[in-house]
Amino acid sequence: MESPFDNIVNCCGCGACASACTHKAISLIANAQGFVYPVIDKDKCIDCGLCRKVCGYGKTELLHREKQTCYGGIDCSIEKSQSSSGGIANVISQWIIKNGGVVYGCALENSEELLVPRHIRVQEEKDLRKLQGSKYVQSDIGETYIQAKKDLKNGLLVLFTGTPCQIAGLYSYLRHSYDNLFTIDVICHGVPSKQLFQDSVKKFEKENRGKVKSLLFRDKSNFPALNQKIIYNQKIIYNQKIIYNQKINVRYYTDSTYYTCFLRGDIYRDCCYSCPYAKQQRVGDISLGDFWGIEKTNPEEIRQNGGPIDPKQGVSCVLVNSDQGELLLEKVKNNLYLFNSDIESISLNNHQLNHPSNKPSCRGHILQQYEKHGYDGFLYAVHNAYKWPDRIAKTKRFIKRLLCIK
Ligand SMILES: Cc1cc2nc3c(=O)[nH]c(=O)nc-3n(C[C@H](O)[C@H](O)[C@H](O)COP(=O)(O)OP(=O)(O)OC[C@H]3O[C@@H](n4cnc5c(N)ncnc54)[C@H](O)[C@@H]3O)c2cc1C
Ligand code: SF4
Ligand code: SF4
Ligand code: SF4
Incomplete structure (x- = not known):
């Protein structure tokens, strides 16, 4: 490369x-x-x-090649957790802090009237909630690699969480291995730019005539209210909670063009479409993602079949890629419910473990229009790109419903 x-x-x-x-x-x-x-x-x-x-981008020597063990699992107190998936990252982070360490990860901070996705250093348990929840936008690393190096040299336990390319960046910046360093990468299919995300928030503010204080990409608390008959699949869990000064608004992902384009893969950074980390060999000590398809691969684990897991609350896949990862999981496993799995079952429904996201043909045009005409140009280009596919999909759904009723 x-x-x-x-x-x-x-x-x-x-x-x-x-x-x-x-x-x-x-x-x-x-x-x-x-x-x-x-x-x-x-x-x-x-x-x-x-x-x-x-620059470690794409360097294959950073990938772990040891034996990989795979699980599905949840935080035992998942019902109280505001994590996006099974809450495993949060349980591990708690253990690090309880043992005098520091955790680095992505927060969505309110700064100068904007929501800013950036990596922060957390030393107190109460601040870990800032890291919980996936922020579907690129996070600024800022000074956190430099701070993490100082912490490592001072002998603190350090957990660094991020996208695989951010973890690769950390390792290559450090150029030295540390026994007190642990890393978690999230299985990642791509990131849009901070600017586009912030423009989408400004659009909400205009429509709702209120300032957005914070935003959750995956709000589980209002989940059943949207549709009582919902079944678990890759689309239905994505409802956004937008907290304004005066009110809270929960929207399904299709109500946000930014979010819809994120999930369709229309607006990622260029490199994401040839991501060198979109594979089963991983860069982090532990990799976490959503356990898509649990109802097919491990139906016995699901609550409706008598198992302990309610997939609507989130369930994670956990890939343990190194001895450090094994050590870490051993420390926290009493606070987790884990079941054995394997990379074949997990990757079956998680394309990002097999290949990078496909680049849609409309991406270039959509982003060019954004560049030329701002967020309104972006909205117009998306509308035009999907006008016919959306209409066809709607008609198909309508016909299916008609046939079912008959
Ligand atoms: C941009 C992005 C794309 C993703 N794509 C996939 C996918 O294709 N398939 C899949 O299975 N899972 C994907 N995930 C991972 C998934 O959404 C969960 O984050 C993951 O399963 C961890 O869940 P958790 O409940 O254990 O973590 P939580 O307790 O919710 O903690 C979230 C963790 O993710 C980190 N994080 C959150 N946002 C970012 C960000 N923008 N950049 C870097 N780190 C971040 C935080 O530092 C924290 O450690 C993606 C996550 C992100 C951020
Ligand atoms: S590290 Fe800094 S000083 Fe050295 S070549 Fe790069 S930009 Fe120049
Ligand atoms: S930002 Fe990261 S990937 Fe880009 S040149 Fe610098 S080190 Fe390499
Ligand atoms: S898809 Fe790959 S290159 Fe893009 S943010 Fe995720 S890890 Fe980085």
């Missing part, structure tokens, strides 16, 4: 290069679509080559 410095399509924006440059010559600057890329200030750069050296 060509270096991201020679071919920008191979840059995931992790910021390891910027963190490593002691001359502060690299800034991550957003392009017109809001995706950040490293830009070198020639006046500050001394041509030492370190940035190229630390």
Whole structure:
């Protein structure tokens, strides 16, 4: 793979290069679509080559090749949890903090009237809730690689969570292995830009004439209210809770063009469509994702069949990829309900473990229109791209319903 410095399509924006440059010559600057890329200030750069050296994007030697063990599972108190999936990341994070460590992960923070997805350092248990929940947008790494290195050198237990490319970025920035470092990667099918996400929030604010204070991408609390007869599949769990100053609004994903495009794979960063981490071999000590298809592969685990798991509350797949990962899971397993699984069953319904997301033919046009005409241009382009496919799908659903009634 060509270096991201020679071919920008191979840059995931992790910021390891910027963190490593002691001359502060690299800034991550957003392009017109809001995706950040490293830009070198020639006046500050001394041509030492370190940035190229630390860039770990796509380096296959960072992938674990030890024996992988796989489970499905949930936090034993999942009903109280606001985690997106089975809440495993949160249980592990709690153990790290209880043992004097620090946890790094993505929070959606309210800053200067904007919701900002960024990595933060958490040292107190009460702040772990900021990390819970998937934020379907690219998170800024900021100074967290640098902070994590200091913590590691000071001997603290460090858990770093993020997308696989962010975990690869951390390892290559550190260039040293630490016994006190644990990593979790989330199985990830791609990230849209922060700018597009923030524009979508501004649109909600305009429509609802209120400031958005926070947003949950996967709200489980209002889930049954949407449709009592809902069955578990990959689409129905995505309802957004938007918290305004005066009210709370729960919307199904189809009510948000941003969210619909995220799930369809229309608006990811360029590199996500050739993601080198979309495979069964993983970069993190533990990989977490949704256990899609549990009703087919492990029906006995489901509550309606007498098992302990209510899939509507979320259920995770857990891939343990290294000795560090095994050690970590051993420490927390009394707080989890786990059942044995295997990579074949898990990857059957999780394409991201087999290949990167497909790039839809309309992506280029949609993002170009966003670049030229802002969020309204984006909405118009999406509407046009999906006008006929949506109409056909609606008609098919209608005919199916008619036939069922008969
Ligand atoms: C952009 C994105 C795409 C995903 N795509 C898939 C997929 O294709 N298939 C699948 O099975 N699972 C996917 N997931 C993972 C899934 O949504 C859950 O995050 C995962 O199962 C962990 O659930 P949990 O309940 O254990 O974690 P929680 O307790 O809900 O904690 C969430 C964890 O995810 C991290 N995180 C949240 N948002 C981000 C972000 N934007 N960038 C980096 N880290 C973040 C947090 O730091 C935290 O550790 C995706 C997650 C993200 C963020
Ligand atoms: S280190 Fe990260 S941000 Fe820098 S060039 Fe490589 S992939 Fe891009
Ligand atoms: S070559 Fe050295 S000084 Fe120049 S940007 Fe890269 S790391 Fe910084
Ligand atoms: S799909 Fe791959 S490249 Fe894109 S954010 Fe996820 S891990 Fe990074």
